[in-house]
Ligand SMILES: [Zn+2]
């Protein structure tokens with residue numbers, strides 16, 4: 001086990017070098033995240049496991065709506081010719097959540 005102080009030092013050193021603070025792996029320059037893809041995937045899996053029952057229900061509804069050509073998030077009909085199966089409103093929301101606030105400002 002590492003001392004918390006040592007860990008903290010390491011964390012900041014990695015951040016400074018543009019590396020993933022969790023594992024020290026490389027992070028894509030274009031990525032708005034601090035952590036690398038592998039670590040983010042790990043967290044995603046971890047969270048998914050923690051809310052399995054809720055997610056099962058959600059996933060079922062999601063797939064059903066998708067099949068019907070509805071936005072899986074809010075149930076609004078999405079055109080069959082649409083590039084995305086999510087409606088533009090939810091897509092915007094998702095984009096906002098995924099990209100950092102800094103990036104969103106830049107785009108404007
Ligand atoms: Zn990592």
Ligand SMILES: [Zn+2]
Nearest residue numbers: 071074087090
């Ligand atoms: Zn929607």
